Amino acid sequence: MRPEHAISVSGQEVIAEVQKHILPIERNVFRTTAQVNTSQQQLDALWQEQGGYLGGRNASEWVSARESAVLLLDARMVFLAASQRLETRGLHRLKEYPNSDTQQNHHIVLQGLHQLKWHKTHTLDHLPANLVIA
Secondary structure: OOOOOOOOEOHHHHHHHHHHHHOOHHHHOEEOHHHHHHHHHHHHHHHHHHHHHEOOOOHHHHHHHHHHHHHHHHHHHHHHHHHHOOOOEOOEEEOOEOOOOOOOOEEEEEEOOOOOEEEEEEOOOOOOHHHOOO
């Protein structure tokens, strides 16, 4: 993400907004598909609205802007992956899907920056299913 506009938005403001989605335990651990989808939409909108404005007047502000961009991208990826795994596994819990699904024996591979994409890839047959993390 590179600043494209003259106006600069504080990296700390973006970080605070992202933290509203990733820090509360009721939003990030004990969640519903509706909460996942809402966070995903709001974080994608934040990326579109603020991404081109992140910058700074000095080195410290530029570092903060870069850190906030990475945190925002990571949060978007977390919620995209969560929206594609409709089961409970490890710390990923969905109220509508309280059990693990042995049919979901795959990784979710994410890529992109402005437009995130995902695809599933299956583990090698000789690896135990409990090693799969997504």
